[in-house]
Amino acid sequence: MIADLVIALVFIGYAISVLMGFGTILTWVERKQAAVMSDRIGANRAYIRIPFTQVKLVWLGLFHGMADGLKMLLKEDFKPRTYDWYAYAVAPWVVFTPVLLVFAVIPFGGTLTPAKLWEPLAAVFGDRSWPMQIATLDAGLLIVFAFSGLTIIGAMLAGWSSSNKFSLLGALRAGSQMISYELVLGLTVLGLILIYGTVDLDAIVRHQSGTVLGFLPAWGIVYQPFAATLFLAAAIAENKRIPFDLPEAESELIAGYFTEYSAMKMGLFMFAEFIEIAIIGALFTTLFLGGYNLPYMTDAGFAFPGGAAVAMPHGAVVVTQMGTFLLKVFLVCSFQILIRWTLPRFRYDQVLTFAWKFMFPLALANLVVTAVAVWAIGS
Amino acid sequence: MRKQYWNEAEMGLWERAYLPEILRGLAITGGVFVRNMFKWMTGRKGALTTYYPEETRWDYAPANRGKHVLTRRADGSPQCVACNMCATVCPAKVIEIEAGFDPADEAHPKYPVRFEIDYSRCVFCGLCVEACPEDAIRMAKEVPDLPAHDRWSMWLGKEELLEWQPQGDVAKPYPPPPPRVPNGDRP
Amino acid sequence: MPRLTIDGREIEAAAGRTVMEAATDAGIFIPYFCWHPKLSVPGNCRICVVGVEDKGGEWVEIACNMPVTEGMVVYTNSEKVRARRKATMQFITLNHPVDCGICDKAGECTLQDYHYEYNGERSISVDAKAHATKHYSLSPRIVLDNERCIQCTRCVRFTREISKSNGLGMQNRADHSLVRAVEDGSFANDPYSDNVIDICPVGALLSRSFLHKARVWYLKPTASVCPGCSRGCTVNLWHRRPEWRLRAPGMRAQNETIDRVTPLENPAVNGPWICNKGRDIAKVLGRARAETAMLKGRPAELQGAIAQARSLIAAARKPVAVVSSWASNEELAAFKAALGARFSVLVKADHEPEPGEVVQDDILIRADKNPNTAGARALFGEAPLALPPDADLVLVWGEGLDFGLIPAGAKIVYLNAWLQPENGHADVFFPTSIQTERDGHYTNFAGVTSAFTQCFPRPAGVADAQALFAALAGQAGGGE
Amino acid sequence: MKHLIPEFEKMKERYPEGFESSLVLPCLRRIQEDRGFVAEEDIVALVDYLKVPRIQVEEVLSYYTMLRRKPIGRFHLQACRNIACSMRGAEGVIAHLSRKLGVKPGQTTPDGTFTLTEVECLGSCGTAPVVMVNEAYHENMSTEKLDRLVDELAAGVRAGGK
Amino acid sequence: MTMPGRKVIMNFEVTPTSHSLEEYRARGGYATLEKALKLQPADITKEVTASGLLGHGGAAFPVGRKWGVMKPIPGEIHYLCANADEGEPGTFKDRWILENAPHLLVESMLITSYALGVRHAFVYIRGEFDLPYRRIQGAIDEAYAAGYLGKPVFGTDFALDIVVYRGAGSYVCGEASGLITSIEGRKPYPRNRPPRLTVRGLYQKPTVINNVESLANITGIIRMGAEEFRKIGTAKSPGTQLISISGHIAKPGVYEVEYGYPWAKFLDEDCGGMLHGAKMKCVVPGGISTKVLTRAEIEPLTLCHESVNPAGSGIGSGGMIAIAEGTCMVRLLQVLLRFYHHESCGQCTPCREGMGWMHRIIDRIVEGKGVPEDIDRLYAISAANDGTTICGMGDAAGYATVGILNKYRDEFEYFITNRRSKFDGRLECLA
Structure with a gap:
């Protein structure tokens, strides 16, 4: 029991630091990547001076994130004169917390056997193994949808409680957009569930560890490329980022539902957005990119097609798997940023039309085709 | 009925399929990203922007209107004769000149005691340069470190304008005065 | 009276007048440098050439020295005249340095104006x-x-x-x-x-x-x-x-x-x-100004000083006022209306001739160095400046009064614009505005009244004499 | 100048009443004959004597070429350079004089004997070229005559005679 | 100088003493004065008017008309000035009268003063003239001593004082109004007309100013009578003209020429032709302010106003300058313009600036730095000076310049193009 608790705490600590780290680093990546994409340098002004010297550490502008955080913390917290200050105060947290919670069900590695890492640990942990996942739940994917659906409430609360027309309109937009794409999101994932026959994310990942046709990794994206595309698009829309960032529209609605938020409250919204990028990355990785799997890799080491195999110690396997997961997540995040700085945004009507008239039918079609295929192959 | 615009894009099927075009766009921006990233990683500069002010551009257009320079005569005194033409023509009225009188210098008896430009209001239009009859004020193509912490420190005075010489010496070779036709003035 | 035609306009001019004078009177402009209405006619600049039509055609001559004759036909802007003027402008600017940039006259220079009007070209000289x-x-x-x-x-x-x-x-x-x-x-x-x-x-x-x-x-x-x-x-x-x-x-x-x-x-x-x-x-006018009211030399609020002065005036048995000959007619009238009945009024000279100054001549300069003595005397009489020894309140208005003349023990209310040692000796001191800070009129020695206009805003803390007298009178009248 | 006042008084008699101003020029000429030039004290005295504005005297002195306010050499050689004289060789005459005296036109020899001046027409065109020595015309000058003239004058000075 | 034709002035033999009162009286001097004093003043004016005497100062204004403007007003002061400020280069005829016939001038001035009601007369003599001054001053002193001046003469109540006023070196004093300003003891700034000097002249009083030669003719006119005088010369130019000839001529000097005398003959025979037998290029007819005439142009002309004026020039002051072939006209004009620049009084703009300008231009041309436009500039300046100045000096300089430019433009163009003179810059006539 103690061992379970320790492991859970370690995992939770790891998850939080990963998410926070991603949230922080993505602000920097977003800036820098955008700059590099557009032939610029990007943020590079914030520095830390080594005390009593003139040496200034710039470090490629990494400290901008820190400066942002400090700024948000120190700024005056303007509050609108609202009748619903409780909702106003709680809304950022309602947005922020579910985003963090989603990560609880996502496997960020294979199995961890502490005794294999270091002998003395066997005293505490025995030779038990734990899947590297905070909550090993059979309903994993459902939990994901359940929590991510909560952020809509946060956005609506924020918009409503700000007692500002722009905020309310922004919140309405956010709400309708998120609900619409939530649907698409769900439908796209249904195909995978049909194939893998489970909603347990760990099981889904393990399903993806093999190969297909002898050489292709058995990733979701190989089985469901179409669904992968739709999923990513819908997820971005869910996160309200370009090209679907209609809830925030400076020229029409200022900052949308969080117009009236300032200082760290506003920071929470922003932070939630960046963490959500990471969450989307993690989900996409888990569902379509094989999670922590590297192609041809097993819990014991590599087994290449053609019989060659490389055995690895457990510690190396664990680290490789965790690293693989993080790398995949990072790449997906980076891809999202690439999309954000590439595509022009939609008009608001187009956003909804796109969801209901284009993606929804496509997702349905994909589901039907998948169902037929699974039925045919299975029978 | 939807309004037809004269510049409405004509899209073929491929373009209307959306996804390929998106991929093409991503390929373009991604290509730029990869190329620039490669440059950065190999120690080159993958950006057009400059690290201002540590790094200033060397390729300002020659016609760029940067900060003002007061030119000097060969002896180092300002070329300016304090005629106030620049101050008069200035649309933002940012130039203030106080004239002095030096009867000893027969060729240039009027000189600026005070020549100040308020850069907090200057619009860098260059009319002062056009108006100057003496080629005493120019605008260097370089842009200097102008920002300041309060508006009063954005008044730059004669000394600063004279000494700021990004292109080195702006002393103008001044032709020798024409031979003086003797007159009946008593010696 | 000869009748002549200038530029097709028939005008009448007194015999003996020159064409220049006749044209100027009729509002026709002929350019000139050397001519001046108050000076003799040297006719040396040659810019005022006009064409005169004659039997033999048009000939040009300077207008400033040409007497009008009956039936004369004058052109001020004919082809010939323009050519002559242009040539003359070329001559005038030949050795002129054209250093308008450093010339204080630039902007109100006749030569500049004429150059644009009558020449407008570079010098043909090399x-x-x-x-x-x-x-x-x-x-x-x-x-x-x-x-x-x-x-x-x-x-x-x-x-x-x-x-x-x-x-x-x-x-x-x-x-x-x-x-x-x-x-x-x-x-x-x-x-x-x-x-x-x-x-x-x-x-x-x-x-x-x-x-x-x-x-x-x-x-x-x-x-x-x-x-x-x-x-x-x-x-x-x-x-x-x-x-x-x-x-x-x-x-x-x-x-x-x-x-x-x-x-x-x-x-x-x-x-x-x-x-x-x-x-x-x-x-x-640019001397250092007094800008705060004072009570016995201590700075005070204007309102407090007014209250103090009111009580002094109300308490006085024999108040005497010495008014300024630098005050405007309006201020003097305001004083008379407000306090004239309460005070016996004397007029003083604020300024005396200074050493080395021309005291008087037959051109303009007058011996009395104050602008409005006539205006003040018209209101307050010609009485010589002699303060009665039993005066117990003296209101002094303006500089130039020797405070030694004021009977000992008399309270002093002092109005002055400048920063001077006497200001501190007064029981109540009011800083007043100067000429450039108000509108008004002066009446000169011959009785001609001329107006002056405000140039600058009144400094904060400085009282307007007219308003001040009204304020002083309000209480003084009420107290009686 | 004071000693000349009796002379001026006599001069005045010839002039009509109210012609004091006219006496400026004759008086200045007389003063210059006396002193060789017109000094500041002469101007002051003349202004005082004639009761004319001083500026008139100054203007006249600066205008007329024959009047001067600075002393010059004992012999004033004025060589005409106008048209008739030039056509008969005045330029050579002046150049020769200049060489011989070692001074440029307008200058005085270091010993203060000669002052060489170029002047415009002296009204002796028929007998050009002409050189005026103080008041006297020397006409039809040639190089030889010039040499002789200058030598004679110089000799006279050396002998101490007039 | 001997010269065919009738004489009015040079009608006696010049000897070292011929200027004295004694010899003048012996020649019949002051007899005319006695005769004149018996006439009414108005009759004298009438006689002079009838004689058709033209002024000899340069403008050839009829003397009678000038006198006629000045009506003698009793009680009003009038002045007479004899203009002996002979400053025009090439002119030295008055000097001859002053040196050799001073009493003729004195007598003439007495007659004129009587005619015009003048009590005070002036002889304004240029400052450089020393001998002429001593001669005229001597003659006046003699006349005072003899009682012709200073007190009533010949039993009448007419008395005259003559003052010899010496200039001090200024060409402008030869201009009538400049002259009277100079007599007033000021700078000789010429005055604007109107008012005319005969209305407001010296000290604002009516003043008549006549050239010495014009005045010298008066005695002759009164002596012989107007009718007789008119027989000399031509119908339109009665009398004689003193011609002072100089330049490249064999026999320079003063000649009295009867109007209507053939010009070419005068030059070739009476003056002995050109110096060193050179060919004649042109001649300045009457002082440098008249336009030059080429040899070919003067061939058909006679020496009288009606003949010379149509040729575009004038007899002027009779100061003739003969110019031989091979003389550089550019240098010649330089000398002239230098003179005009030096002598401009600086009062009015066109002359003050124009003279200096023209001088600078011609100096530049002579230095070899001329540009073709300079010729146009000289023309333009001359044109701008024509009739715009207070006195005639601006016109005079313009005439001289235009006269030479019109006829010798090629020399100027040659100089400007080749940066050197066509004739080595020569002014002298070489043997």
Whole structure:
């Protein structure tokens, strides 16, 4: 029991630091990547001076994130004169917390056997193994949808409680957009569930560890490329980022539902957005990119097609798997940023039309085709 | 009925399929990203922007209107004769000149005691340069470190304008005065 | 009266008048440099040529020396005239340095105007310009630039015909003639010498005090009256235009100074001239100002001082007022209306002639160095300035009264604009506005009333005398 | 100048009443004959005597070429350079004089004996070229005559005679 | 100089003493004065008017008309000035009268003063003239001593004072109004007309100013009578003209020429032709302010106003200058313009600036730095000076310049193009 608790705490600590780290680093990546994409340098002004010297550490502008955080913390917290200050105060947290919670069900590695890492640990942990996942739940994917659906409430609360027309309109937009794409999101994932026959994310990942046709990794994206595309698009829309960032529209609605938020409250919204990028990355990785799997890799080491195999110690396997997961997540995040700085945004009507008239039918079609295929192959 | 615009894009099927075009766009921006990233990683500069002010551009257009320079005569005194033409023509009225009188210098008896430009209001239009009859004020193509912490420190005075010489010496070779036709003035 | 036709307009002019005078009277403009309505006609600039139609066709001659004759037909802008004027402008600018950039006259220079109007072209000369003395000190007040001089001799004639100092002359001959001051220095002692600066049609004669101080288009003239003596010459006070105010740090004060003083032509008083003292009146008006009310030398709020003065006035048995001869008619009238009945009123001279000053002459300068003695005496009588020994309250208005004359023990209420030691000796002291800070009228020795106009805002803390008297009277009247 | 006042008084008699101003020029000429030039004290005295504005005297002095306010050499050689004289060789005459005296036109020899001046027409065109020595015309000059003239004058000075 | 034709002035033999009162009286001097004093003043004016005498100062204004303007007003002061300020280069005829016939002038001035009601007369003599001054001053002193001047003469109540006023070196004093300004003791600034000097002249009083030669003719006119005088010369130019000839001529000097005398003959025979037998290039007819005439042009002309004026020039002051072939006209004009620049009084703009300008231009041309436009500039300046100046000096310089430019433009163009003179810059006539 103690061992379970320790492991859970370690995992939770790891998850939080990963998410926070991603949230922080993505602000920097977003800036820098955008700059590099557009032939610029990007943020590079914030520095830390080594005390009593003139040496200034710039470090490629990494400290901008820190400066942002400090700024948000120190700024005056303007509050609108609202009748619903409780909702106003709680809304950022309602947005922020579910985003963090989603990560609880996502496997960020294979199995961890502490005794294999270091002998003395066997005293505490025995030779038990734990899947590297905070909550090993059979309903994993459902939990994901359940929590991510909560952020809509946060956005609506924020918009409503700000007692500002722009905020309310922004919140309405956010709400309708998120609900619409939530649907698409769900439908796209249904195909995978049909194939893998489970909603347990760990099981889904393990399903993806093999190969297909002898050489292709058995990733979701190989089985469901179409669904992968739709999923990513819908997820971005869910996160309200370009090209679907209609809830925030400076020229029409200022900052949308969080117009009236300032200082760290506003920071929470922003932070939630960046963490959500990471969450989307993690989900996409888990569902379509094989999670922590590297192609041809097993819990014991590599087994290449053609019989060659490389055995690895457990510690190396664990680290490789965790690293693989993080790398995949990072790449997906980076891809999202690439999309954000590439595509022009939609008009608001187009956003909804796109969801209901284009993606929804496509997702349905994909589901039907998948169902037929699974039925045919299975029978 | 939807309004037809004269510049409405004509899209073929491929373009209307959306996804390929998106991929093409991503390929373009991604290509730029990869190329620039490669440059950065190999120690080159993958950006057009400059690290201002540590790094200033060397390729300002020659016609760029940067900060003002007061030119000097060969002896180092300002070329300016304090005629106030620049101050008069200035649309933002940012130039203030106080004239002095030096009867000893027969060729240039009027000189600026005070020549100040308020850069907090200057619009860098260059009319002062056009108006100057003496080629005493120019605008260097370089842009200097102008920002300041309060508006009063954005008044730059004669000394600063004279000494700021990004292109080195702006002393103008001044032709020798024409031979003086003797007159009946008593010696 | 001969009738003549100028540019197709038939006009009538008195016999003996010249074409120039007739045209000027009729509002037809003929250009001129050397001609001046108040001076003799030398006819040397040759710019005022007009065409006269004759049997033999049109011939050109200078208008300033041409008497009108019956049936004369004059053209001021014919082909021939234009050609002549252009040629003359070419001559005039031949050796003129055209250094308008550093010339204080630029902007109000006849030569500039005419150049645009009648020439507008570059010089056809390719030879180097003849040089002459660039800065010749004509007197301690005036600098002469011989290169700019077009030798119209207006200045020379002014010293011969108006100021009669014979201070200037043309020396040498041909194109190296030079205006020079007489060597015994009598020009420096000419109290009207600065008028030559105004009548100089170009920038040859420059005032040392105004030298390079400002371009004239930065300045604005405000009609005013010279307070230097009881002649009350009308003058223009030139000060910075609001749109050209200086903004640089430390330059604000310059926006509210009188940069120069020029005569404002007034046939009834001074004609087109004023004396040098009038030119320097900024020195008098620019002295340090008193800006806070005081009670026995201690700074006080204006309202408190008014209350104190009211109680003093109410308590006085024999109040005497000594009014200023620098006060405007409006202020004097306000005093009379408000407090005239309560006080016995005497008029004092604020300023006495200073050592070295020309006390009086037969041109303009008057012995009484106060602008409004006549106005004050008209209201308060001619009584000599003798304070009754039993006066127990003396209201002194303006500077120049020896406080030793005030009976010991008498309370003193003092109104003065300047920062002076007496201010602290008064029981109640009020700082008042000066001429440039208010509108008003002065009446000169001959009874001619001239108006002056406000140039600058009244400094904070300085009282308006008219309002002050009303305020003092409110309580004083009520107390009785 | 004071000692000349009786002479001026006599001169005045010839003039009509009110012609004091006219006497400026004759008086200045007389003063210059007396002193060789017109000094500051002469101007002051003349102004005082004639009661004319001083500026008039100064103007006249600066205008007329024959009047001067600075002393010059004992012999004033004025060589005409106008048209008729030039056509008969005045330029050579002046150049020769200049060489012989070692001074440029307008200058005085270091010993103060000669001052060489170029002047415009002296009204002796028929007998050109002409050189005026103080008041006297020397006409039809040639190089030889010039040499002789200058030598004679110089000899006279050396002998101490007039 | 001997010269065919009738004489009015040079009608006696010049000897070292011929200028004295004694010899003048012996020649019949002052007899005419006695005769004149018996006439009414108005009759004298009438006689002079009838004689058709033209002024000899240069403008050829009829003397009678000038006198006629000045009506003698009793009680009003009038002045007479004899203009002996002979400053025009090439002119030295008055000097001859002053040196050799001073009493003729004195007598003439007495007659004129009587005619015009003048009590005070002036002889304004140029400052450089020393001998002429001593001669005229001597003659006046003699006349005072003899009682012709200073007190009533010949039993009438007419008395005259003559003052010899010496200039001090200024060409402008030869201009009538400049002259009177100079007599007033000021700078000789010419005055604007109107008012005319005969209305407001010296000290604002009516003043008549006549050339010495014009005045010298008066005695002759009164002596012989107007009718007789008119027989001399031509119908339109009665009398004689003193011609002072100089330049490249064999026999320079003063000649009295009867109007209507053939010009070419005068030059070739009476004056002995050109110096060193050179060919004649042109001639300045009457002082440098008249336009030059080429040899070919003067061939058909006679020496009288009606003949010379149509040729575009004038007899002027009779100061003739003969110019031989091979003389550089550019240098010649330089000398002239230098003179005009030096002598401009500086009062009015066109002359003050124009003279210096023209001088600078011609100096530049002679230095070899001329540009083709300079010729146009000289023309333009001359044109701008024509009739725009207070006195005639601006016109005079313009005439001289235009006269030479019109006829010798090629020399100027040659000089400007080749940067050197066509004739080595020569002014002298080489043997």
